[in-house]
Amino acid sequence: MSASGIRFDEVSVAYGRNAENTVLDSFDLTVEPGEVMALLGPSGSGKTTALRAVAGFVRPARGRVWIGERDVTDLPPYRRGVGMVVQQYALFPHMRVEDNVAFGLKAQKAPRGEIAGRVAEALEMTGMSAYARRHPRELSGGQQQRVAIARALAIRPGVLLLDEPLSALDAQLRSGMLAELARLHRELPDVSILYVTHDQVEALTLADRIAVMDKARLQDVGTPSRLYRRPGGTFTASFVGNANLLPVVGGPEGGTVRFGGTELRVGDTVRDAVRDGESATLCVRPHRIGLGESESEGGAEDGGNVLRGVVTGLQWRxxxxxxxxxxxxxxxxxxxxxxxxxxxxxxRVALRFAAEDGVVLRG
Known part of the structure; x- marks a missing residue:
């Protein structure tokens, strides 16, 4: 498998007689060779369309798609050299596992003498060697997904496309498959993976970087840690992890904001300077908030922030x-x-969070 990256160069896709329905708008993104990039967003955000543009199943109205050094925009799918796994497995029910895995190799007219060895290699890599002679109906959902991944890997692609590959599995199987995909990536460090999902846990677990999408456009891109700790806007903050998003205004001193009648310190977590009286949004993750002192004990003696209010909900988890x-x-x-x-x-309770755990957002 040779290393290949992916580059979207201002790619737009539109449907309708007059191309009035834009489903991907000026999409500009680079996936480095060997990188796992997750496309994360709600339904209709354009993430699957972007993946299908790489696979060759949709034709951009504008822009170009590159795999490695090749402009593949005008190439048919079978000439792009990519492996693809979709959420419903798409296995041939009348074929045994080994024949399903060999299908792509035969379609590419691989030398007959190589096919058996490459099928065995892909099945071993996915832990399915013992099931080579079975039919898909004799396998569990997780096993069928492994076969679909083995089929994609058998052609030795430089790029692997995964379209919601775990959404049809139950929670326990999904957790196990996440671990398997992480292991496969370690064993195939040269393969670039584009992973489409609406599940933030999958994206945070697997991805080197995450591209956050909404309304056909790229909203933010960065490492999971950066997007979680320092989101670039309110949509990223609300979609990547849970967040308290509170309306604030800039305080009279640098590194302070006002929420209602309370002045809060945010230290150097302000992404841009917020002037005195300027409106903004404060993002604080729920797990960074703890119970503070009782109201009779006064303010936060350790320099943290304290918000006081009335309990309206309580859940034991x-x-x-x-x-x-x-x-x-x-x-x-x-x-x-x-x-x-x-x-x-x-x-009445007091909730406390440290200054460095409050991030001010302006968009």
Whole structure:
């Protein structure tokens, strides 16, 4: 398998008689050789269209698609040298596992003497060697997905396209397949993977970088850590992980904002300078918020921020409690460790978070 990256050069895709329905708009993104890039977004965001443009199943109205050094925009799918796995497996029910895996090799007219060895190699890589003679109906959902991945790998692609590959599996199987995909990536470091998903856990677990999409456009791109800790806008903050998004205005001092009647310190987490009185949004992740001191104990003596309000929701989740409080007309959610004596509904509480855990967003 030779290393190949992917480059979208201002790619747009539109449908309709007059191309009035734009489903991918000026998409500009580079997937480096050997990188796992997740396309993450809600239904209709354009992520599957972008993947199908690489596969050759849709023709861009504008822009170009590159695989490695080749402009593949005008090439048919079978000449692009990519492997693809879709959510419904797409196995041939009348063929045995080994024949399903060999299908792509035969379509590419691989030398007959090489096919058996490459099928065996792909099945071993996916842990399916013992099932080579079975039919798909004799396999579990997870096993069928492994066969679909083996079929994609058998052609030794430089690019692997995964379109919601785990969405048809139950939660336990999905967790196991995530681990298998991570292992495969370690074993195939030269293969570039474009992974389409609406599941943030999958994206955060597997991806080297994540491209966040909404309304046919690229909204943000970065490492999972950067997008989670320092999202580039409110959509990224709300879609990549849970977030409290609170309306604030710039404070009179640098590194401060006001939420309702409370001044909060955000230190150097302000992405751009927010002038005194300028509107912005403060992002605070629920798991970074804890229960503060009681109201009678005064302010946050350690320099952190304290918000005071009334408990409106309480959920026990085994290892954690989720507490929702109404503060200045807004709901603020905290995820805290299991409490022996959690607050009661209607009780006044103080919620605390450190200055560095509040990120100010302007978009």
């Amino acid at each position: 085994g290892a954690t409690h989720r507490i929702t409080a109404e503060i200045d007309g807004h709901e603020v959610t905290a995820e805290v460790g299991e409490l022996r004596e959690p607050p009661r509904l209607g009780e």
